[in-house]
Amino acid sequence: MSAILEVRNLIKEYPGVQAVAGVSFSVVAGTCFGLLGPNGAGKTTTVEMMEGICRPTAGQVLYRGEGQGAQFRAEAGIQFQSTALQDFLTVRETLVLFHSLYPKQADLETLIDLCQLRDLLERDNRKLSGGQRQRLLLAIALVNDPSIVFLDEPTTGLDPQARRSFWKLVQDIKAQGKTILLTTHYMEEAYVLCDEIAIMDRGRIIAQGSPAALLAAHFEDVILTLPKADFQPSAQFDAPLLDAGELWEVSTRDIPAALRGLESAGASLRNLRIRERTLEDLFLELTGRELRA
Numbered sequence: 001m002s003a004i005l006e007v008r009n010l011i012k013e014y015p016g017v018q019a020v021a022g023v024s025f026s027v028v029a030g031t032c033f034g035l036l037g038p039n040g041a042g043k044t045t046t047v048e049m050m051e052g053i054c055r056p057t058a059g060q061v062l063y064r065g066e067g068q069g070a071q072f073r074a075e076a077g078i079q080f081q082s083t084a085l086q087d088f089l090t091v092r093e094t095l096v097l098f099h100s101l102y103p104k105q106a107d108l109e110t111l112i113d114l115c116q117l118r119d120l121l122e123r124d125n126r127k128l129s130g131g132q133r134q135r136l137l138l139a140i141a142l143v144n145d146p147s148i149v150f151l152d153e154p155t156t157g158l159d160p161q162a163r164r165s166f167w168k169l170v171q172d173i174k175a176q177g178k179t180i181l182l183t184t185h186y187m188e189e190a191y192v193l194c195d196e197i198a199i200m201d202r203g204r205i206i207a208q209g210s211p212a213a214l215l216a217a218h219f220e221d222v223i224l225t226l227p228k229a230d231f232q233p234s235a236q237f238d239a240p241l242l243d244a245g246e247l248w249e250v251s252t253r254d255i256p257a258a259l260r261g262l263e264s265a266g267a268s269l270r271n272l273r274i275r276e277r278t279l280e281d282l283f284l285e286l287t288g289r290e291l292r293a
């Protein structure tokens with residue numbers, strides 16, 4: 001497994017803030033690597049150093065074993081968190097403009113279909129919905145047929161349907177053999193898309209691995225959920241019970257025993273559900289804080 005991109009002990013300091021406090025990892029070619037964490041964790045700063053647009057205070061970024069030189073610039077595609085699109089240009093004009101800037105070019109017609117932009121080609125950039133705009137920004141990131149694509153929080157602010165349709169696009173790009181570096185604060189997004197994730201908090205990586213391996217390493221239980229209306233716990237009920245808003249959550253490694261315990265404590269099991277542990281739970285476990293707090 002060859003690393004296409006390697007980050008060694010990256011540090012970025014701003015006056016009074018250590019945004020990135022010594023981060024190291026490598027990204028295997030053809031995989032999707034996710035940087036996760038809450039607002040202010042240091043994801044964007046890390047990714048901007050990897051993109052070569054922000055100079056590290058210390059540390060190194062290696063692309064195919066070398067610094068970020070001409071080869072990196074030719075082979076990288078970047079979708080920034082926010083990009084100003086030219087007013088008064090249509091989607092087609094915007095794509096043609098960006099496409100013309102690069103010596104190596106993806107086939108524009110294929111790209112238009114891939115990013116589902118064909119019906120929008122004559123539309124003014126200012127008239128695009130959030131999801132349509134993100135698809136255009138993704139197409140712009142792909143105009144030079146990059147080997148590695150950086151996507152910085154590409155689905156933030158999108159509705160769930162637009163988010164899922166963007167996930168499908170990312171999967172299609174990965175199926176073409178491209179490497180993807182994704183930042184997100186949506187744990188489900190990371191779980192669906194990423195082969196490997198690094199969870200960041202306060203400028204450091206606090207856990208790294210495949211989503212499934214990380215969950216398996218940290219949790220052996222499952223969670224039973226039931227509406228609070230269906231269970232009034234008494235002092236006799238001594239299983240770990242978590243308050244999750246409208247629901248009670250019961251952690252257990254022995255489902256039949258937990259069900260018997262709930263039933264004998266007077267709970268109605270009619271609306272009981274079982275869920276597996278998620279990356280949100282992992283973040284809470286690692287930091288003691290909710291991800292979106």
Ligand SMILES: Nc1ncnc2c1ncn2[C@@H]1O[C@H](COP(=O)(O)OP(=O)(O)OP(=O)(O)O)[C@@H](O)[C@H]1O
Nearest residue numbers: 014017018019037038039040041042043044045046
């Ligand atoms: N140019 C800057 N000058 C000073 N501080 C900065 C600068 N850029 C980022 N920071 C600080 O560095 C820390 C990390 O910010 P960063 O944007 O990398 O986090 P993030 O994980 O990408 O968060 P978000 O999800 O909000 O984008 C924050 O405390 C931020 O305020």
